[in-house]
Amino acid sequence: MKNILAVAGVVIKELYRRKDFYVLFIVTILICVVMASINIYDDAHIVRYLKEISLLLIWLSSLVIAVTTPARQIPVERENRTLLPLLAKPLTRVQLIFGKFLGCWLVCGLALLCFYVFFGALSASREHHWPLLNYFQAAMLHWFMLGIIVAFTLLGSLVFAAPSSNSTICFVIIGGILFVGRHLDQVAMTLQAPVRTAVYCLYFAIPHLELFDVRDLVIHNWPTIPWAYFCLALLYAAFYMVVFLIAACLVFRRKAIN
Amino acid sequence: MTPPRTYFLLLVALLVFCFGLAAQLEPQFQLMRLNDDRQKWVVDLHGESKPVRFSRADGDIFNVVLGDSRRMFANSFYVKADEYYHSGYYPGMFDDNAAFQTAHMAEDTGAVNTKNHGDEHGFLGPTRNWIDAFGRHFFPDRHTHLDEGGPQDDLGGSQNVREILPWLKLSADLDPDNVQTYIVTAFWLRQRMNNVKEADAVLHEGLRNCPGSYDLFFELGRLYYESYHDRERARNVWEAGVQQWLKTYPKLNPEEQKDSRFVMEQLTTHLAKLEEDAGNLPKAINWLQAAQKVSETPDTIQVQVNRLKYKLGQEFTPLLKPLY
Numbered sequence: 001m002k003n004i005l006a007v008a009g010v011v012i013k014e015l016y017r018r019k020d021f022y023v024l025f026i027v028t029i030l031i032c033v034v035m036a037s038i039n040i041y042d043d044a045h046i047v048r049y050l051k052e053i054s055l056l057l058i059w060l061s062s063l064v065i066a067v068t069t070p071a072r073q074i075p076v077e078r079e080n081r082t083l084l085p086l087l088a089k090p091l092t093r094v095q096l097i098f099g100k101f102l103g104c105w106l107v108c109g110l111a112l113l114c115f116y117v118f119f120g121a122l123s124a125s126r127e128h129h130w131p132l133l134n135y136f137q138a139a140m141l142h143w144f145m146l147g148i149i150v151a152f153t154l155l156g157s158l159v160f161a162a163p164s165s166n167s168t169i170c171f172v173i174i175g176g177i178l179f180v181g182r183h184l185d186q187v188a189m190t191l192q193a194p195v196r197t198a199v200y201c202l203y204f205a206i207p208h209l210e211l212f213d214v215r216d217l218v219i220h221n222w223p224t225i226p227w228a229y230f231c232l233a234l235l236y237a238a239f240y241m242v243v244f245l246i247a248a249c250l251v252f253r254r255k256a257i258n
Numbered sequence: 259m260t261p262p263r264t265y266f267l268l269l270v271a272l273l274v275f276c277f278g279l280a281a282q283l284e285p286q287f288q289l290m291r292l293n294d295d296r297q298k299w300v301v302d303l304h305g306e307s308k309p310v311r312f313s314r315a316d317g318d319i320f321n322v323v324l325g326d327s328r329r330m331f332a333n334s335f336y337v338k339a340d341e342y343y344h345s346g347y348y349p350g351m352f353d354d355n356a357a358f359q360t361a362h363m364a365e366d367t368g369a370v371n372t373k374n375h376g377d378e379h380g381f382l383g384p385t386r387n388w389i390d391a392f393g394r395h396f397f398p399d400r401h402t403h404l405d406e407g408g409p410q411d412d413l414g415g416s417q418n419v420r421e422i423l424p425w426l427k428l429s430a431d432l433d434p435d436n437v438q439t440y441i442v443t444a445f446w447l448r449q450r451m452n453n454v455k456e457a458d459a460v461l462h463e464g465l466r467n468c469p470g471s472y473d474l475f476f477e478l479g480r481l482y483y484e485s486y487h488d489r490e491r492a493r494n495v496w497e498a499g500v501q502q503w504l505k506t507y508p509k510l511n512p513e514e515q516k517d518s519r520f521v522m523e524q525l526t527t528h529l530a531k532l533e534e535d536a537g538n539l540p541k542a543i544n545w546l547q548a549a550q551k552v553s554e555t556p557d558t559i560q561v562q563v564n565r566l567k568y569k570l571g572q573e574f575t576p577l578l579k580p581l582y
Contacts, residue, residue, distance in 0.1 A: 219346065
């Protein structure tokens with residue numbers, strides 16, 4: 001565990017050395033401030049459009065961080081020829097994968113913390129109330145979803161040749177799941193027999209990332225999600241994280257380091 | 259190894275292609291929706307059968323940047339406003355949207371003919387599998403309207419209907435020719451926000467962009483009558499609306515005629531009410547009889563006509579004074 005935490009610590013240090021997060025955070029703030037300054041029929045209490053734009057930017061920024069950070073971890077180590085000395089130390093390949101994953105996931109968590117504090121402050125400035133439990137649920141579900149993405153991208157970084165191709169493929173798959181994942185079973189029903197079965201199997205096999213998108217509930221002030229379902233969703237995410245991490249470990253075990 | 263720039267350029271090319279295709283198709287859909295006369299006019303204008311090309315040189319930033327595609331975005335933002343009206347509970351492209359053909363926020367203004375049918379509460383249908391059943395706990399799953407309190411069912415919070423306004427404003431900016439956007443905006447500004455001044459400004463802006471729109475005349479008349487209590491101006495505006503309708507009606511296609519008859523019925527029944535309140539009962543009866551000609555429920559209006567005729571008879575019957 002100590003080794004895993006050490007590797008994770010290095011990844012977190014990398015976050016505040018790189019400019020990605022700062023740029024995304026400042027751009028989000030700037031866009032939200034500009035949108036907030038728009039006068040809409042002299043009504044200063046209109047807030048939901050602002051919450052929607054803000055959450056959309058938070059989602060986009062977090063996806064960028066969750067894909068690009070793990071995508072470059074192992075390829076960069078290999079490119080810089082630091083992977084071999086790293087594994088020469090008392091650090092197993094499994095520990096390295098888990099360390100990288102934990103670091104990237106914590107990086108996403110830290111970024112989300114900043115983003116959601118800003119979001120809470122922004123909406124409180126107009127709504128004059130702070131539904132903390134709703135924000136907590138939204139942020140936690142978001143973070144766990146990013147965990148799946150981090151694990152998946154880490155696996156991709158071992159399969160695909162370059163970080164850029166890995167990132168592109170991951171973005172396409174994540175976008176596809178978020179937009180049509182929920183309706184794949186309906187799509188399957190319109191297809192002919194062999195393809196239908198394949199699409200239907202895909203529907204049950206893919207991680208349903210759209211489950212974790214509770215932005216509409218937060219934007220429109222719906223009540224909190226029942227806690228039992230909330231916990232089940234976190235378990236669902238944890239299951240897929242473990243599956244992708246095990247797959248990554250299996251791939252990395254057979255991978256040539258040089 | 260394929261350089262990363264290739265992937266990036268491919269994505270950009272795909273994006274540009276999709277955007278261009280959508281921008282190309284949208285005016286053609288607009289043309290399909292236009293009535294025959296106007297199509298002919300457009301075709302004559304261009305000398306050949308081409309999609310409608312609206313002017314981009316109006317100096318408007320949206321026109322310059324987005325061109326014809328702005329109508330596509332305007333429609334999306336209008337739907338977005340209706341989605342906000344339902345606090346996020348709205349059918350997607352894979353759901354049954356028969357009950358959402360006409361935006362509910364427009365339907366509830368009473369100025370728009372509805373095309374909705376089916377179950378608005380259960381467009382999601384029965385749960386299809388465990389993932390679907392589980393997923394329904396993570397998005398809005400109950401039909402509510404913002405003006406009725408939204409998800410909290412708190413009627414005191416009906417002012418939350420203000421949340422639809424940014425999207426309507428954006429939609430009106432992108433597509434200034436869409437009359438419904440002005441009507442819906444003005445109605446909710448007036449009814450729930452008590453912002454009559456802004457509602458008035460919105461309707462006048464609508465009339466500047468769509469001169470002679472009887473829908474806008476109807477809503478403006480309602481504003482004068484119900485909010486300013488200015489009977490004379492309301493009468494003038496509604497009568498102008500009727501004149502405009504009489505001019506436009508023969509040129510419309512059957513589907514548009516059906517929608518416009520609803521507006522005419524509204525105009526005439528409101529004029530009848532106005533005249534009744536003013537004590538001009540013969541005029542009120544005339545307007546009701548005009549309403550009967552366009553109404554889908556003439557019997558209901560006949561009841562009102564009979565009531566007014568009875569009232570009129572009472573006024574002109576000399577009072578029988580007792581001899582002793």
